[in-house]
Amino acid sequence: MDDVRPGVPAGPIRVVLADDHEIVRAGLRGALDERFDVVGEADDAEGAIDVITARAPDLVVSDLHMPRGGGLAVVTACATICPIVILTVSEAERDLLDAIAAGAAGYLLKTAPIDEVSAALVAAAGGEPVFSPSLAALVLGEFRRMARSTDSNPLTGREREVLQLVARGHTYKEIGSDLSIAPKTAENHVRNILGKLHLSRRSDLVRYAVEHGLD
Amino acid sequence: MLKALAVARWVTWLWMFGVVFVSATRTVDAPRPNDPSGADTALRHPLIASVCVVLVLLMAVAATVSIRSSPERLMRPTFALAEGALALLLSAIDGWVFDPGHVFETSQSLATQYPLIAAASLGLTFGPWVAAGFGILVGPAEWLAVELNEFSDYSLRHWFSLLATSLFFGAAGALFGWLATLLRRVEGEIADQRARDEVGRVLHDTVLQTLALVEQRTASGDPELAAAARDADRDLRRFLFGAASRDRHSLESAVRSAVERATSHHDIDVLVNVIDDGCRAAAAKQHALAGAVGEAVTNAVKHAAANRIVVFVETDDAGEVFASVRDDGVGFDATAVEAGHGISGSIRDRMDAAGGRAEIVSTPGAGTEVRLWTT
Numbered sequence: 209m210d211d212v213r214p215g216v217p218a219g220p221i222r223v224v225l226a227d228d229h230e231i232v233r234a235g236l237r238g239a240l241d242e243r244f245d246v247v248g249e250a251d252d253a254e255g256a257i258d259v260i261t262a263r264a265p266d267l268v269v270s271d272l273h274m275p276r277g278g279g280l281a282v283v284t285a286c287a288t289i290c291p292i293v294i295l296t297v298s299e300a301e302r303d304l305l306d307a308i309a310a311g312a313a314g315y316l317l318k319t320a321p322i323d324e325v326s327a328a329l330v331a332a333a334g335g336e337p338v339f340s341p342s343l344a345a346l347v348l349g350e351f352r353r354m355a356r357s358t359d360s361n362p363l364t365g366r367e368r369e370v371l372q373l374v375a376r377g378h379t380y381k382e383i384g385s386d387l388s389i390a391p392k393t394a395e396n397h398v399r400n401i402l403g404k405l406h407l408s409r410r411s412d413l414v415r416y417a418v419e420h421g422l423d
Numbered sequence: 424m425l426k427a428l429a430v431a432r433w434v435t436w437l438w439m440f441g442v443v444f445v446s447a448t449r450t451v452d453a454p455r456p457n458d459p460s461g462a463d464t465a466l467r468h469p470l471i472a473s474v475c476v477v478l479v480l481l482m483a484v485a486a487t488v489s490i491r492s493s494p495e496r497l498m499r500p501t502f503a504l505a506e507g508a509l510a511l512l513l514s515a516i517d518g519w520v521f522d523p524g525h526v527f528e529t530s531q532s533l534a535t536q537y538p539l540i541a542a543a544s545l546g547l548t549f550g551p552w553v554a555a556g557f558g559i560l561v562g563p564a565e566w567l568a569v570e571l572n573e574f575s576d577y578s579l580r581h582w583f584s585l586l587a588t589s590l591f592f593g594a595a596g597a598l599f600g601w602l603a604t605l606l607r608r609v610e611g612e613i614a615d616q617r618a619r620d621e622v623g624r625v626l627h628d629t630v631l632q633t634l635a636l637v638e639q640r641t642a643s644g645d646p647e648l649a650a651a652a653r654d655a656d657r658d659l660r661r662f663l664f665g666a667a668s669r670d671r672h673s674l675e676s677a678v679r680s681a682v683e684r685a686t687s688h689h690d691i692d693v694l695v696n697v698i699d700d701g702c703r704a705a706a707a708k709q710h711a712l713a714g715a716v717g718e719a720v721t722n723a724v725k726h727a728a729a730n731r732i733v734v735f736v737e738t739d740d741a742g743e744v745f746a747s748v749r750d751d752g753v754g755f756d757a758t759a760v761e762a763g764h765g766i767s768g769s770i771r772d773r774m775d776a777a778g779g780r781a782e783i784v785s786t787p788g789a790g791t792e793v794r795l796w797t798t
Contacts, residue, residue, distance in 0.1 A: 319656060322639055352700070377733030
């Protein structure tokens with residue numbers, strides 16, 4: 209663990225857990241070690257937004273499918289307050305891309321080993337995008353579809369390279385040495401890619417709304 | 424489709440009513456000698472014509488009522504057969520109801536569009552073959568009408584017209600039947616998908632959550648239970664999101680099943696990422712690539728003592744495929760193996776035989792990556 213990372217607060221990371229299954233929250237609470245301090249819990253999206261606004265935690269771990277709005281509503285409302293990591297069993301691509309595009313710091317599968325989850329959560333609290341290989345592949349596929357339908361790929365060649373390496377299971381450090389760049393630069397590429405995804409998804413939504421006459 | 428047919432029935436009935444009404448009231452310049460009605464109209468048998476109009480009206484009413492109460496009644500064999508019989512009857516007595524000189528002279532007939540409706544109805548109920556057979560019968564029925572109309576001055580043109588009628592209605596019947604079959608298949612698929620989504624949602628919210636938790640909590644204490652939970656999780660997932668909905672012939676499913684075969688009986692974390700849309704590589708190349716991926720995963724499982732394997736497959740802009748199989752295992756001295764025999768042989772052979780290539784990158788202690796290209 210790297211405590212001098214900028215943005216990581218001294219002392220334990222204050223976490224809010226949002227999941228409609230009590231047993232999942234209990235499991236997660238038990239599994240998080242002394243690096244974390246669970247300061248609030250919620251079992252639906254509205255509750256989560258209230259708790260996050262009230263407690264201003266360092267990190268939120270949220271399920272994707274919850275009553276009253278789901279993880280997407282939480283991300284949309286609170287992404288500016290602190291990093292939000294989606295912890296889900298879902299592999300439903302649309303949901304996931306929407307959450308990431310809305311500003312989630314990353315997503316993890318509930319089946320991931322617990323030490324991997326907590327390592328990723330520490331990284332996320334430090335502002336590092338938690339970008340799993342499967343998410344990278346999803347995003348890569350999304351941009352590819354976009355490129356085919358609009359004839360212009362918003363990704364630079366280097367960003368594509370980074371994305372592909374993450375999808376192949378490389379860490380930022382490995383990507384850094386593969387491409388002879390600093391790990392931090394690789395991380396920044398990922399951040400930019402997510403930003404572009406965010407923008408293009410948003411303009412997609414606007415286009416959709418205009419075409420279908422929604423307001 | 425049923426609604427459209429019901430509307431068509433009404434239109435046909437109106438048209439038929441119009442034809443009969445106009446014919447019944449129209450006075451012909453010179454009353455024909457063999458007109459039994461004695462009246463100077465174009466109709467020989469106005470009463471029969473009226474009965475026919477009423478019959479079609481009854482069909483239209485019955486169909487419209489059924490659509491509201493029980494649409495499945497319209498798909499019953501009896502209804503469709505009745506409709507077919509009525510259409511043939513109307514076509515056949517056309518020449519008898521009207522005055523001689525009616526056939527081949529005017530496009531107005533007693534049946535008007537009814538054979539077309541019957542063809543659609545039969546197609547919907549029995550499929551393309553029966554409907555096509557019915558359509559072919561419309562020609563002979565019209566020939567009967569011609570005979571009943573006391574027409575005898577046949578020329579090639581007339582036979583050709585009758586043949587064309589058979590062909591037209593036969594083709595129409597086949598088309599309607601084919602469309603109906605297609606429509607039904609799509610409806611079935613949509614219903615299946617809905618059911619699967621619903622089951623998926625429920626299982627996702629309950630069973631998968633629990634399995635994930637069991638897996639996580641037992642990982643250190645009870646590896647056997649953890650493995651059982653992981654297997655159940657994988658199978659359920661494959662059922663919900665994977666094989667059931669995936670195209671069985673896609674590159675993705677070929678790669679996934681190769682990986683599954685290589686890892687069944689092994690407790691290892693394998694991640695498979697496939698972006699296969701736009702793939703234009705030849706089937707043989709895809710097959711070779713999937714096989715080589717399976718081989719590489721088997722090697723990683725057996726020899727590398729890996730904890731985690733990441734499989735990545737991507738299609739490039741030209742539609743060719745790149746694949747990478749990467750493990751975090753012990754690795755080996757790649758140069759020594761490159762030189763000759765060894766575990767990389769069968770992977771390389773597969774790719775070479777299909778016109779692709781393979782590259783193996785490994786460092787002792789730092790895992791192995793097998794890279795494959797279809798070009």
